[in-house]
Amino acid sequence: MxxxxxxxxxxxxxxxxxxxxxxxxxxxxxxxxxxxxxxxxxxxxxxxxxxxxxxxxxxxxxxxxxxxxxxxxxxxxxxxxxxxxxxxxxxxxxxxxxxxxxxxRRGLTRYVMSLMNGARVAVAAQAVGIAEAALRAAVAYGAARRQFGQAVDRFPAVYEMLTRSKARIVAARALLYETTRWVDLKDGYDDLAGQQGGRLTGETRNEAKRAARIAAVLTPLCKAYSTEIANQVAYDSLQVHGGSGYMKEYDVERYVRDARVTNIYEGTTQLQHVAAMGGLIQRVLDPLMEQMSTLPFEGRLARLRAEVDEARQHLGRAVRFVVEAKDPECHDLAARRLCEAEAEVFTAYLLLRDALADPRRQALAEHHVAEAVPAARAGCDAVLRADRTLIDRREEILGL
Ligand SMILES: Cc1cc2nc3c(=O)[nH]c(=O)nc-3n(C[C@H](O)[C@H](O)[C@H](O)COP(=O)(O)OP(=O)(O)OC[C@H]3O[C@@H](n4cnc5c(N)ncnc54)[C@H](O)[C@@H]3O)c2cc1C
CATH class of the missing domain: 2.40.110.10 (Butyryl-CoA Dehydrogenase, subunit A, domain 2)
Known part of the structure; x- marks a missing residue:
């Protein structure tokens, strides 16, 4: 292409x-x-x-x-x-x-956009695959390498890198599968419309529109989230290898290099954020999150759900704040933080949902929520702080 x-x-x-x-x-x-x-x-x-x-x-x-x-x-x-x-x-x-x-005249607006949306999901999957390979290499190395009389994966600083990477990969994969589900639904409705002479009616038409809107937000959000995570995971996996990770002899340096392109091609992360912002501001994913929030969680999972609900409300406040500011530069500056917060909150719900279906996943979900909720809150706090330093004084900062 x-x-x-x-x-x-x-x-x-x-x-x-x-x-x-x-x-x-x-x-x-x-x-x-x-x-x-x-x-x-x-x-x-x-x-x-x-x-x-x-x-x-x-x-x-x-x-x-x-x-x-x-x-x-x-x-x-x-x-x-x-x-x-x-x-x-x-x-x-x-x-x-x-x-x-x-x-x-439809080259960009219809065909390339459609091809690129498909390719973006594929690159998100490529990124999850690279991250998984990097983590497996790090887990194997961490168990085999001994320092101070013990395997290095026994040190909290090392197992924290490994567990954080694991939770991030699982979150990215859950987001990827949810995205592919909605993209498949959208494509199915498109095929159906094709068979019916381009027109759907009644409830089917509404469902088709809903699937298209959700796929249009999830695709860029998933591409940005998975590819940035692949870079973080590959980076930490190399770190677990210490000096050996820097050597060509080990696969992990290749994973770091291969991950690096995923957040550039088929549209950079910044462009994914631009693409996701419209639907994010319209809160297109909110009904899905609301649905997951009302699942029959109990005990520890119910308490975690409450934390995620609270983070989602905070995100809603930050979004309203940006909308009401009616300032295009503030809007663009908030895009990264809002998209990252949306992905953190959405994946937190996905992992709680999966933990409800399979209790073996509870510890992983807990760990993800413990990382995702503060990260989302911090991003929203920064948006709500409405600090104009970067807009008004960036030349001063860069000139130092
Ligand atoms: C290995 C590799 C393979 C590739 N394969 C293909 C291929 O098969 N076919 C093909 O057509 N292309 C391909 N590309 C090109 C790729 O899609 C582009 O490099 C990519 O879309 C970014 O464009 P650019 O390099 O011109 O960067 P630029 O557009 O110049 O971007 C520079 C920086 O500005 C930021 N930026 C630009 N516009 C905005 C905006 N509106 N808002 C916020 N930030 C912005 C970007 O995020 C980036 O950080 C490939 C690239 C690589 C590296």
Whole structure:
């Protein structure tokens, strides 16, 4: 999927690759440069290009499919930090014949957005997998390595890194599965609508809309949460290895490098936060959280549920505060903290729900709540503090 260009990364509306329709043959031809293209040396490429000359936004872009051949040059293969299993290419197009995919002008707004949403869930899964591999390596190393007469995983500082990583992975995986569930529902309703001539009616229509809204918030939230967690877990897993972790001889240094791209490609974490904010502010996930909150928890789980409920109310206050401030810069500045808090609270409910179904998961849920609730509260406190230092005095801070 060739989208990125030197001047169009996060901002894909700026894509300049030219698509020219030859009036005689009726064929399209692509000219321009694409960069950072995974498997760009493959035989078939999907390319986002500007089909409407004179346009300068996403509505002038269409999606094309083309084959490698004359006019298409792999100019370079990047020398990069990680994921060395796949080549990342700079591609030069010079009048490369191509076929239009689907409807003209819908390249970015319909097809690429849809492909990217699918890819974002896949990258979240990739991140959970890397994190799991890193943790397994750290657990094995921590049990085998002895210092001061005992295995290093007996030291609180070490087992705290391992257990925190475990809880984070389980939370990310729970969020990933919940996301895939809603994405599958949305896709199912889309298929149904297709079979019924594009129209759903009554309750089915409402359910389809609900699934689409939930999938649209969960996808970026899950991508941001899982990929940031994969980086933290890989980092801590290397730390558990001590100096050995820094050596190529051990797999863990590769996990650190491979995790690093997951929160960059298919949209950076910052862009995921931008994408999640609309639905977050509309509290799209609140009914799901309310539903989980009313499960028949008892004893210790009921007390934990009350803590999570309280954190959710605090999050609601922080969101209302940002909405009422009506200040776009404050809104953007609060995005990271609100998205992180939303993910912490949502995953806390998921893990309590899972602990209710399987008591063996209770300790893990307790540990996650003990980490997630204070983290969410601290983020919301920072938002509610309404400190304008970063807006008014960031140059002073950076200039020191
Ligand atoms: C290994 C690898 C493989 C890749 N494979 C592909 C591929 O197959 N196909 C493809 O098309 N692309 C691919 N990419 C490109 C990738 O999708 C982009 O690098 C990514 O989307 C970020 O764009 P950029 O590098 O131009 O960064 P920029 O957009 O320049 O971002 C720089 C910084 O600014 C931040 N930023 C930018 N805009 C905003 C905003 N509105 N709000 C807040 N923060 C913002 C970003 O989060 C980032 O921190 C690949 C990249 C890598 C590293």
């Amino acid at each position: 060739a989208l990125t260009e030197p001047e169009a990364g996060s901002d894909l509306q700026a894509v300049q690759m030219r698509a020219r329709l030859d009036p005689d043959s009726g064929r399209w031809h692509l000219s321009g440069v694409k960069q950072f293209i995974t498997n760009g040396c493959a035989r078939i490429l999907l390319v986002l290009a500007r089909s409407e000359q004179g346009s300068n936004d996403g509505r002038g872009l269409s999606l094309f499919v083309c084959e490698s051949g004359p006019g298409l040059t792999v100019q370079r293969i990047e020398d990069k930090l990680g994921i060395h299993g796949s080549p990342t290419c700079e591609l030069h197009f010079d009048e490369v014949p191509a076929e239009l995919v689907g409807a003209r």
